[in-house]
Amino acid sequence: xxxxxxxxxxxxxxxxxxxxxxxxxxxxxxxxxxxxxxxxxxxxxxxxxxxxxxxxxxxxxxxxxxxxxxxxxxxxxxxxxxxxxxxxxxxxxxxxxxxxxxxxxxxxxxxxxxxxxxxxxxxxxxxxxxxxxxxxxxxxxxxxxxxxxxxxxxxxxxxxxxxxxxxxxxxxxxxxxxxxxxxxxxxxxxxxxxxxxxxxxxxxxxxxxxxxxxxxxxxxxxxxxxxxxxx
Amino acid sequence: xxxxxxxxxxxxxxxxxxxxxxxxxxxxxxxxxxxxxxxxxxxxxxxxxxxxxxxxxxxxxxxxxxxxxxxxxxxxxxxx
Numbered sequence: 001x002x003x004x005x006x007x008x009x010x011x012x013x014x015x016x017x018x019x020x021x022x023x024x025x026x027x028x029x030x031x032x033x034x035x036x037x038x039x040x041x042x043x044x045x046x047x048x049x050x051x052x053x054x055x056x057x058x059x060x061x062x063x064x065x066x067x068x069x070x071x072x073x074x075x076x077x078x079x080x081x082x083x084x085x086x087x088x089x090x091x092x093x094x095x096x097x098x099x100x101x102x103x104x105x106x107x108x109x110x111x112x113x114x115x116x117x118x119x120x121x122x123x124x125x126x127x128x129x130x131x132x133x134x135x136x137x138x139x140x141x142x143x144x145x146x147x148x149x150x151x152x153x154x155x156x157x158x159x160x161x162x163x164x165x166x167x168x169x170x171x172x173x174x175x176x177x178x179x180x181x182x183x184x185x186x187x188x189x190x191x192x193x194x195x196x197x198x199x200x201x202x203x204x205x206x207x208x209x210x211x212x213x214x215x216x217x218x219x220x221x222x223x224x225x226x227x228x229x230x231x
Numbered sequence: 232x233x234x235x236x237x238x239x240x241x242x243x244x245x246x247x248x249x250x251x252x253x254x255x256x257x258x259x260x261x262x263x264x265x266x267x268x269x270x271x272x273x274x275x276x277x278x279x280x281x282x283x284x285x286x287x288x289x290x291x292x293x294x295x296x297x298x299x300x301x302x303x304x305x306x307x308x309x310x311x
Contacts, residue, residue, distance in 0.1 A: 058300055065297075094300065101302035103241075104248045148245060148303055182248075 001228045002028040004042040006072070006088075008063045009034070013049035013085065016205040021046070024208045025221050034066040043228045044081040044125075045072055047088025049141070049203055059102060059144045060090035069095050081125035081227055082197045083220075086142055089189070089199030098190055098199045099157060103146040106182025110143040114214070115180060117165040117188045117202055118172050124164055124191045125227040126198040126220050135172040136165075136216040138202035140180070145201040147183035147190075154184055165189030165200050233278045234311040235290040239299045240271035274298055286310050 003021045007014045014031065021029040032039065034052075039045065052063035063069070069091070076082045076097055084092040092098040105111055119127050119134040130136075149157060157163060165188040169175040179186040181201075189200030204217025241247050247269050254268040276293065278286050287310045299306040 057298070061297070061300070093302075101300050103246065103303065106246070106248050108248045108252045146248070150244060182246075 001043040001225065002030065002041055003044045003046060003224070004030055004032045004039060005046045005048055006032045006034060006068055007048075008050065008052035008066060008091075010052045010054055011048050011050035011087070013203060013205055016203075017046050017048045017085065020205040020208040020218070020221050021225075024218055025225055027225055032068060034063070034068045037067045037071040039068075039071045039075050042075075044083070044224055045075060047072070047082070047084040047091055048205070049086030049088060052087055052091060055087075055144075058094070059087060060092075060094040063087075063091045064095040073097065076192070076197050079194065079196050081224060083126055083224055084197075084199035085203055085205065086140075086145075086201055089201060090144065092197060092199045097197050098192055099153070099162065100147050100149045100187070100190065102144040103148050104144050105142070105146050105180070107180070110141075111145070111180055112139065112141040113180070114139050115188070115202055116168050116170050116172070116178065117200070118168040119164070120166055121161055121164050121191070121195075123161075124195045124198050126189075126191075126200070126223050127164060128223045128227050130219050130223055133172060134219075135168060135170065136202075136207075136219065137214045138204055138207040138217050140202050142181070142201055145181040145183065147187040147201075149184060157190065158185070160193060162190050162193065163187055164191050164198055165202070233281060233283055233286040235276045235278065235286060236309045237274040237276060237290060237294045237298055238271060238307045239274070239294070239304050240306075241269060241303055242305055245303050272298070283310065
């Protein structure tokens with residue numbers, strides 16, 4: 001199986017994601033330039049973190065008009081697994097592939113620190129095989145990660161089981177202090193209704209080997225690869 | 232040449248961390264009469280070769296599709 005890592009101008013976690021897939025998990029991977037709309041031969045797509053197009057206008061707002069995004073939409077519509085990390089998550093929101101929008105962090109500061117997130121669903125392409133309630137430690141690095149949706153829509157999102165990760169304390173408990181960016185209902189990651197498109201703000205690729213301080217992120221890549229094996 | 236102005240603002244129900252920070256700063260500067268600040272974006276869009284009646288429609292479309300994110304923002308278009 002082969003994983004495509006999309007490269008936008010301003011992506012800066014593309015090589016990390018590629019490394020995690022290829023060298024940590026031992027799977028084939030290739031980069032996909034944002035002007036390239038050909039995803040043939042790929043079994044999964046990762047939209048990596050970074051600052052696509054300098055995050056001008058809004059995070060992800062320009063990147064979603066890249067030629068590759070039409071192909072990603074089609075890929076997702078056919079059930080292909082798509083994982084968006086940080087800026088990749090924001091691009092998927094702007095492209096209407098994932099719900100919600102990101103506001104500036106409530107502290108108005110760029111936050112670069114490890115966080116704990118709790119797995120809320122084990123039936124998505126990024127969490128299959130990771131038991132609900134598992135606490136993963138991974139870094140965040142963003143200025144706009146304050147997840148927002150109007151309350152009635154949040155209720156529908158929760159009822160549909162589309163909240164995949166929440167910010168928690170080390171023991172896995174919801175705690176306002178642990179929700180560092182102020183996200184609505186401490187949401188750190190969501191999926192689409194078909195569960196094949198997942199976005200999260202923390203960086204699993206920066207926590208995929210012990211040398212990086214945590215290997216918890218590797219479980220997300222393993223889940224993604226596992227979802228391909230079963231498909 | 233037609234000029235249009237687009238104002239993009241956060242919806243009333245959406246918390247504005249930047250506006251709050253500015254408000255806090257104004258309060259500490261002694262502007263005690265200021266009760267709230269909301270930050271938004273302002274765009275000047277120049278169009279050439281577009282008839283005036285179409286300009287509004289075009290700019291409205293640009294505002295809806297690109298300049299504003301309808302999940303969190305509203306927009307207003309003025310055409311000269």
